[in-house]
Amino acid sequence: MRLPRTRSVVGAVIAFGASALAWEVFARSGSLPPAITPPVEAIVAAVAQMVRDGTLFVHVGYTLARIGAGLALAALAGVPLGMLMGRVRPVERFVLPLVSVLSPIPSLAWVPLFILWFGLGNTASVALVFYAALFPLVLNTWTGVCAVNRLWIRAAESMGAGPGAIFRHVVLPGALPFVIAGLRQAFARGWIAVVGGEMIAATRWGLGWVIFDSKEFLNTDVMLGSLAVIGLLGLGFERLVFAALERRTVERWGLVQGARP
Amino acid sequence: MLGLMPPKLFPGVDRIVATFWRLIASGVLPAHALGTLARLAVGFALGAVAGVLLGLVMGRSRWAEDVLLPLVSVGNPIPGLAYAPLFVIWFGLGNLPAVLLVGFAAAFPVAVNTWTGVRAVKAIWIRSAVAMGARERQIFRKVVLPGALPAVMTGLRLGLARAWRVLVAVEMLTSVPLGLGWLIFGAREFLATDVMLAGIAVIGLVGLGLEKLVFEPLERLTVVRWGMLAR
Numbered sequence: 001m002r003l004p005r006t007r008s009v010v011g012a013v014i015a016f017g018a019s020a021l022a023w024e025v026f027a028r029s030g031s032l033p034p035a036i037t038p039p040v041e042a043i044v045a046a047v048a049q050m051v052r053d054g055t056l057f058v059h060v061g062y063t064l065a066r067i068g069a070g071l072a073l074a075a076l077a078g079v080p081l082g083m084l085m086g087r088v089r090p091v092e093r094f095v096l097p098l099v100s101v102l103s104p105i106p107s108l109a110w111v112p113l114f115i116l117w118f119g120l121g122n123t124a125s126v127a128l129v130f131y132a133a134l135f136p137l138v139l140n141t142w143t144g145v146c147a148v149n150r151l152w153i154r155a156a157e158s159m160g161a162g163p164g165a166i167f168r169h170v171v172l173p174g175a176l177p178f179v180i181a182g183l184r185q186a187f188a189r190g191w192i193a194v195v196g197g198e199m200i201a202a203t204r205w206g207l208g209w210v211i212f213d214s215k216e217f218l219n220t221d222v223m224l225g226s227l228a229v230i231g232l233l234g235l236g237f238e239r240l241v242f243a244a245l246e247r248r249t250v251e252r253w254g255l256v257q258g259a260r261p
Numbered sequence: 262m263l264g265l266m267p268p269k270l271f272p273g274v275d276r277i278v279a280t281f282w283r284l285i286a287s288g289v290l291p292a293h294a295l296g297t298l299a300r301l302a303v304g305f306a307l308g309a310v311a312g313v314l315l316g317l318v319m320g321r322s323r324w325a326e327d328v329l330l331p332l333v334s335v336g337n338p339i340p341g342l343a344y345a346p347l348f349v350i351w352f353g354l355g356n357l358p359a360v361l362l363v364g365f366a367a368a369f370p371v372a373v374n375t376w377t378g379v380r381a382v383k384a385i386w387i388r389s390a391v392a393m394g395a396r397e398r399q400i401f402r403k404v405v406l407p408g409a410l411p412a413v414m415t416g417l418r419l420g421l422a423r424a425w426r427v428l429v430a431v432e433m434l435t436s437v438p439l440g441l442g443w444l445i446f447g448a449r450e451f452l453a454t455d456v457m458l459a460g461i462a463v464i465g466l467v468g469l470g471l472e473k474l475v476f477e478p479l480e481r482l483t484v485v486r487w488g489m490l491a492r
Contacts, residue, residue: 110461113445116452196342200433212346215346220347220350223346230343231338
């Protein structure tokens with residue numbers, strides 16, 4: 001891990017300080033009503049209030065539970081499907097056209113239909129995350145299985161490995177960097193889907209819902225505060241969880257060296 | 262189709278295809294698609310220009326990089342759609358917030374990739390151009406720009422994909438006059454699932470078309486032709 005240089009830390013402080021200051025000046029200039037452009041301390045106070053009465057944690061918990069459930073289902077369905085596509089020709093020929101037609105459709109285009117099919121609430125949001133996360137997982141796993149070096153498989157065969165052993169000890173670790181890259185992409189897409197889905201389909205809790213609900217009451221401070229939470233959570237997951245996952249598994253087995261963030 | 266599910270909610274393929282043709286013949290679907298594409302073009306153009314400029318500045322000046330990069334890397338993972346309600350409050354309903362949001366969402370991947378591209382230009386290329394007596398402007402035009410182009414193209418591609426995703430969703434929220442997202446959202450009110458599925462099919466086709474018909478030829482004409490990227 002590269003230590004952050006002091007230069008870039010100073011730069012970050014200047015950047016956030018300057019933009020907070022610019023926002024503050026703009027907000028206090030009175031060119032727009034303060035209900036629309038709340039000053040920084042109002043945003044901080046709104047977040048602090050949500051932390052104090054605990055609602056922020058409930059919103060975050062619901063959002064994370066929805067994306068977690070959707071991602072888990074997508075991984076359970078997508079990774080085996082991708083593996084099958086990579087190993088079995090007819091499956092590949094049958095599934096690939098379907099995937100390439102469905103994958104460019106933005107997941108949020110399905111929201112109104114999912115609401116009709118699954119009703120308002122958790123099921124629609126989870127289904128949306130599932131849809132958004134499925135395709136990156138399938139496509140990356142498939143690419144990964146196809147990219148496993150033929151030589152490795154032949155070498156394992158000549159050393160007398162059966163199909164099961166080849167799959168477990170050669171194909172699986174060989175495809176893993178791609179699966180993890182797919183998981184990363186799936187999370188990024190699922191994160192967008194869960195926030196968007198909650199805006200339209202959630203009924204009570206969730207970070208997307210709280211932004212949409214605050215709009216009704218013109219609580220711009222809550223909206224901006226929740227936006228910051230969404231950004232920080234997304235960045236945190238990307239930098240901490242997935243980077244750690246990559247270090248623990250792929251790098252340790254020596255398959256990629258020091259994957260850069 | 263087997264009668265397990267109500268056909269109102271799960272229309273048969275024949276119904277969807279029939280609706281699709283009916284909507285195309287009556288001009289409804291093309292009008293909505295054109296509205297969406299026009300919005301996409303304006304918004305994406307704004308985002309692409311802003312993103313490339315931002316990326317170039319970040320790549321060429323250390324000072325700008327130190328200050329702007331933290332802002333870009335925090336802004337990048339926030340889903341563009343999360344800003345939609347705020348943009349509605351700030352800019353009202355209709356076309357303006359939709360176009361601005363599309364540009365805003367598209368600018369991030371473009372900026373990040375342009376920045377990566379400029380930094381990936383080999384120092385030795387620049388040094389040899391300097392040694393051959395090239396001036397600052399010439400280095401920029403003849404070395405940095407073509408060198409960064411493959412990454413910029415990737416950024417534009419990612420930016421367009423993101424713009425497309427955001428646009429469809431934001432059309433549902435800002436009640437634009439004509440648009441595919443609005444078509445789907447409006448059709449829900451009437452339980453017209455066949456119209457919704459026809460709209461989704463058009464969205465998928467347009468997305469596929471943008472990728473195959475716009476970007477692949479563009480890449481062939483520029484990056485591959487200049488020998489920056491083997492195909």
